Amino acid sequence: MKILVTGGAGFLGQQLIRAMLGHASLDVGGKPMRIDRIVCFDQAVGAITDPRVTNVVGDIADAATVARLVDRDTALVAHLAAVVSGTAEADFDLGMRVNLDGTRALLERCRALGQQPLVLFSSSIAVFGGSLPPVVTDATTPTPQGSYGTQKLIGELLVQDYTRKGFIDGRSLRVPTAVVRPGRPNGAASGFASNIIRDPLAGLPTVLPVDPATEMWVASPRAIVAMFLHAIALPGADWGWHRSLNLPGLTASMAEELAALREAAGERVAALVSHQPDADIMRLVKTWAARFDAARARALGFTADRDFPSIVRAYIDDNPAAIKLG
């Protein structure tokens, strides 16, 4: 089987490809399939060197490029390419082109081949926003408050309809904010939730731009990648007709994040975080959903991290070169 990972050179894309490479075969829609080749498609070159991985650089919104990417051997497409929240809000045209036109170009190519590949679409909890109930449930109507969330929601609807028509076997996951994001921040407005752990652990000062009581719905990259693989593995019948899913996560306040940092690395490291409120970021964050009851996902076997301290410990274990304590 050939697997295509769009946005494969990005943060979650690289982690997903690494996790796939740990298996000789992968359960795809309930059937084990041998991994022959993984195409890592992105605007940037992926860092993974493995004989089974081919890096292809290009633009997801270019239909001719996408036509070359997806062929009759492509049984699985993990569609992660996107411009993220802050960037899509700042550049409306770019967000529409990559997040909407790119998704449609990919789905159209899958449809044209007539092979019904399994398509995993990484959507976001940013499809929810505004005046929400205290706990978002599977029955809560998505009401995005930004261009990124709107583009993700339209992508979900397309995945849903292309599945209904039998063009693809689609699954859309509303991914919590991934914490801790290693390396450099991307254009996500939620970046501070990772910065306040990653930067002090690297010995660097950083800023918390929101009230410490601010809560977010988060999951570790490890948990998210495991949930991606679980979403791919489940038979279509288990998903039923409804192909969008709120993923399990944890509600973490920034104060709880800082307490976990203090517990893992001590007061001196935690003191590298300074509180400098930013009214624009606070206004935006207030529109985000921070509490979910992901009952349907849990019933389907998706699981989240145990607690926030275990997220910090996993980051330290997985990124030894990024930790500078002492």
Ligand SMILES: NC(=O)c1ccc[n+]([C@@H]2O[C@H](COP(=O)([O-])OP(=O)(O)OC[C@H]3O[C@@H](n4cnc5c(N)ncnc54)[C@H](O)[C@@H]3O)[C@@H](O)[C@H]2O)c1
């Ligand atoms: N990380 C999170 O907290 C989070 C939360 C919810 C949803 N998601 C979604 O998960 C996916 C992966 O997120 P991530 O954190 O790895 O983001 P990322 O920014 O690290 O990766 C996205 C990748 O898409 C690529 N890309 C952008 N425009 C492209 C184009 N025109 N053509 C080809 N590739 C292009 C980028 O180069 C980048 O490598 C995204 O779809 C994102 O919206 C992420």
